[in-house]
Amino acid sequence: MTLHEEMRLVVDGSKCDGHGICTLVLPEVISLDPWGYAVLAPEPLDDARLIARARRVVRACPAGALTLLGDPHATTAFDDRDAAPSPPDRSSRRGQRK
């Protein structure tokens, strides 16, 4: 058994809003049910390119409904890379200008 055989994409049905973006990114694994909600193939992901696209689809889901189980590089849909940068802390400069 390899690491890839243990990786599986899952959907949290309570979060899925039926945007359908996931099927555009990973149609081999994700389809939509008659109401437009994601349905995932149950097989583990065993191909490096498929796994790379699975990571991309996790980030692309606007509802944060997808998770790649068993991924050692796991991210959530809105991880630090997606967050807006914090404004610089200027509090220590107060009172220094004259």
Ligand code: SF4
């Ligand atoms: S992109 Fe996300 S919210 Fe939209 S159908 Fe796919 S899993 Fe559901």
